[in-house]
Amino acid sequence: MRVCVIGTGYVGLVTGASLAHIGHHVVCVDNNEAKVQLMKSGQSPIFEPGLSEIMQSALQSQRLEFTTDLAAGVEHGQVLFIAVGTPALPTGESDTRYVEAVARGIGSHLNGGYKVIVNKSTVPIGSGDWVRMLVLDGVAERRGLAVEPVLAGMGSEEPIKTIALTGDYDFDVISNPEFLREGSAVFDTFNPDRIVLGGNSPRATALMQELYAPIVERQFAADKSQPPVPVVVTDLSSAEMIKYAANAFLATKISFINEVANICDRVGADVTQVAKGIGLDSRIGSKFLQAGLGWGGSCFPKDVSALIHTADDYGYEAQLLKAAVSVNQRQKLIVVEKLQQVLKILKGKTVGLLGLTFKPDTDDLRDAPALSLIENLTRLGAKVKAYDPIISQTGMRHGLSDVIVETDAERLADGCDALVLVTEWQQFLNLEYIKMAQLMHTPILIDGRNFLNQSILEEAGFRYVGIGR
Secondary structure, three states: OEEEEEOOOHHHHHHHHHHHHOOOEEEEEOOOHHHHHHHHOOOOOOOOOOHHHHHHHHHHOOOEEEEOOHHHHHHHOOEEEEOOOOOEOOOOOEOOHHHHHHHHHHHHHOOOOOEEEEEOOOOOOOHHHHHHHHHHHHHHHHOOOOHHHHHOOOOOOHHHHHHHOOOOOOEEEEEOOOOOOOOOHHHHHHOOOOEEEEOOOHHHHHHHHHHHHHHHOOOOOOOOOOOOOOEEEEOHHHHHHHHHHHHHHHHHHHHHHHHHHHHHHHHOOOHHHHHHHHHOOOOOOOOOOOOOOOOOOOOHHHHHHHHHHHHHHOOOOOHHHHHHHHHHHHHOOHHHHHHHHHHOOOOOOEEEEEOOOOOOOOOOOOOOHHHHHHHHHHHOOOEEEEEOOOHHHHOOOOOOOOOEEOOOHHHHHOOOOEEEEOOOOHHHHHOOHHHHHHHOOOOEEEEOOOOOOHHHHHHOOOEEEOOOO
């Protein structure tokens, strides 16, 4: 099938490269010329395990193209994915101006033939009908028509049918939310728990099921013997809500175990054992029960805030979600409190951070707990150093003006009064901790993810402090 993906961020690039990998002809559109040239050369602008390999393979087989020409992408695609960013505004609602611009642009370039326009971006509930309206606005502007006269004097559904289903403007809108985890997005694409399709057109749904058939049938799965991937076919609003509800639940689950960890610290229990004990309950499960510094990244903070904002718009106060956010904000400061307990005064002390990204196997610093930690330690007069396996290599410095980024873990440890494990990179399990302890002023390690082996650290000479332990 012919596919166009508009936007080449984490979601768009992984989606486009993966669909090309399974056999479709994909054109990815982005308005950043330098980024497009980089991707044409086979290089990924983001760090995501496995992405560069499938990009290069698809480019060599000529199933994957990159362009800045939206008109060419729209003309090419039977299926048009909108995969641009929807960052959070200060109010908590999603910034949808990029989605709006793309939807209007699609309308202004629609050509002959039926199209399915797919909302892949995480958009506010109700955006499916809004995107349809914007596409029609683009169509009307292209034809030199004012939108208001087209809509005037007609029933609410009539304008859609009149413009969208006649002549060269035959399209439907589908909501197809993504559930990709940064750091394992390529794996998740080929091994999904489910695929969600929201819309009211059987024709559009059938086309999307054809598009995803190789994935549904596990042709590219790690375990091809599993049953087919469940496909949830529902209405637009429910599909959009599924995305928000999933992320809000997982964020709340993390905040829950962090709250339990803080109680464990006070009563002498070990949250890792508590999490193991409750995680064996099939109704609860063990995933997302790792206590630590809290959640960050590009999805959880934005999506939870957007759902709270949507609830407020409709006259409902989402008290549980607001509490999850509040617990998470406080959790980012737990490490500062623990450092104050062991070092007393932080002013004039040097603290080293093991990891900067919000999770391992990504280069994403968006809303990373490390940023709050750096800000607060600096405010209290501490000198902050950091080592991250990816950030230290790439030289990225966005939001890191108050931190010295070292090139290896031993340089990080040299002269530090304490280390803090911030990101649970697998490489950190096998560092030269004996040597690192010897290089420090005081060998103290705060394990902000309960990730390291306490006995190994203590044998190396460290004073080990965990979260909720």
